[in-house]
Amino acid sequence: xxxxxxxxxxxxxxxxxxxxxxxxxxxxxxxxxxxxxxxxxxxxxxxxxxxxxxxxxxxxxxxxxxxxxxxxxxxxxxxxxxxxxxxxxxxxxxxxxxxxxxxxxxxxxxxxxxxxxxxxxxxxxxxxxxxxxxxxxxxxxxxxxxxxxxxxxxxxxxxxxxxxxxxxxxxxxxxxxxxxxxxxxxxxxxxxxxxxxxxxxxxxxxxxxxxxxxxxxxxxxxxxxxxxxxxxxxxxxxxxxxxxxxxxxxxxxxxxxxxxxxxxxxxxxxxxxxxxxxxxxxxxxxxxxxxxxxxxxxxxxxxxxxxxxxxxxxxxxxxxxxxxxxxxxxxxxxxxxxxxxxxxxxxxxxxxxxxxxxxxxxxxxxxxxxxxxxxxxxxxx
Numbered sequence: 001x002x003x004x005x006x007x008x009x010x011x012x013x014x015x016x017x018x019x020x021x022x023x024x025x026x027x028x029x030x031x032x033x034x035x036x037x038x039x040x041x042x043x044x045x046x047x048x049x050x051x052x053x054x055x056x057x058x059x060x061x062x063x064x065x066x067x068x069x070x071x072x073x074x075x076x077x078x079x080x081x082x083x084x085x086x087x088x089x090x091x092x093x094x095x096x097x098x099x100x101x102x103x104x105x106x107x108x109x110x111x112x113x114x115x116x117x118x119x120x121x122x123x124x125x126x127x128x129x130x131x132x133x134x135x136x137x138x139x140x141x142x143x144x145x146x147x148x149x150x151x152x153x154x155x156x157x158x159x160x161x162x163x164x165x166x167x168x169x170x171x172x173x174x175x176x177x178x179x180x181x182x183x184x185x186x187x188x189x190x191x192x193x194x195x196x197x198x199x200x201x202x203x204x205x206x207x208x209x210x211x212x213x214x215x216x217x218x219x220x221x222x223x224x225x226x227x228x229x230x231x232x233x234x235x236x237x238x239x240x241x242x243x244x245x246x247x248x249x250x251x252x253x254x255x256x257x258x259x260x261x262x263x264x265x266x267x268x269x270x271x272x273x274x275x276x277x278x279x280x281x282x283x284x285x286x287x288x289x290x291x292x293x294x295x296x297x298x299x300x301x302x303x304x305x306x307x308x309x310x311x312x313x314x315x316x317x318x319x320x321x322x323x324x325x326x327x328x329x330x331x332x333x334x335x336x337x338x339x340x341x342x343x344x345x346x347x348x349x350x351x352x353x354x355x356x357x358x359x360x361x362x363x364x365x366x367x368x369x370x371x372x373x374x375x376x377x378x379x380x381x
Contacts, residue, residue, distance in 0.1 A: 015055075029108060037051050068093075073102050084109060109126060121320055134347060137362060152182075159181070228374030229375060232253070237288070257346070266329050354369065
């Protein structure tokens with residue numbers, strides 16, 4: 001539980017999984033939010049008032065997320081909400097925000113169904129299509145596999161990614177030979193690897209997370225199964241994964257919304273300022289999850305400034321209206337919300353690990369290098 005408190009303040013509430021199974025990611029979102037709040041307060045706040053961040057822990061549990069949202073909206077009387085990691089936690093928070101007519105800009109949310117409900121107070125800075133479009137592009141335009149497998153974790157976001165990616169590939173004339181679900185935390189992928197080898201799968205897309213990729217890659221190597229490409233949209237483009245895997249991370253593909261070397265054109269100065277402030281506050285390099293927290297908080301702050309500059313009061317409806325009109329160039333994206341609260345321009349780039357570094361290989365107008373395809377077999381390395 002964290003509170004940054006000043007006199008004559010504007011209250012912003014934040015709910016993240018700061019304990020439980022999602023604590024690492026929740027803390028990363030929280031740190032990004034803290035940077036945005038610190039920057040705003042050091043620059044004079046909003047309308048001459050300092051921002052007060054009231055942070056609560058949902059303990060990675062939906063029922064706790066509901067009670068924390070009720071506390072912030074009903075008791076603390078916050079003027080807006082941010083934070084949130086995974087839709088099972090974001091969804092309940094969004095419902096409470098709607099009940100109190102308080103705008104909520106979620107930091108990490110993907111499922112389409114959340115923006116299909118009529119909730120004019122819900123916005124988010126990420127969307128599933130931001131992963132699907134570049135993956136579909138590189139597979140149909142560059143890699144063009146003959147025998148493609150899509151693996152997905154039995155989680156809502158991973159399952160939806162697999163379904164939407166298959167639809168996009170099919171619409172572009174590429175057949176998927178295998179779609180296979182696995183349980184989160186699967187202790188042994190050997191049977192699945194045997195199935196992949198038996199089908200002569202040449203490209204694997206896996207919607208698993210960092211621990212899944214670590215085990216899968218190690219067992220692919222142990223079994224001398226060498227696909228032409230392995231793509232993990234979630235959990236590979238992170239320093240901790242590449243450090244853990246060492247040279248075995250080379251030639252793997254992932255997607256990335258932002259990192260210190262990959263930023264939205266036109267936002268380079270903002271990106272450098274964020275990195276500098278983050279290093280100052282937390283003594284390490286920021287990652288894309290930190291940037292998601294930062295972006296969601298910056299969106300709220302920009303909307304509040306717009307309300308105040310127009311001489312209006314900071315009501316939930318005024319902030320909500322300002323968010324619908326937002327046009328903000330951020331390091332992660334050119335942030336404009338559509339009529340459902342989805343970010344219109346949220347789109348990852350495809351990266352490949354080469355000699356321990358992330359190289360952008362798709363789309364062509366963002367590429368910093370060429371993809372190595374097919375990747376060398378384990379025996380050739």
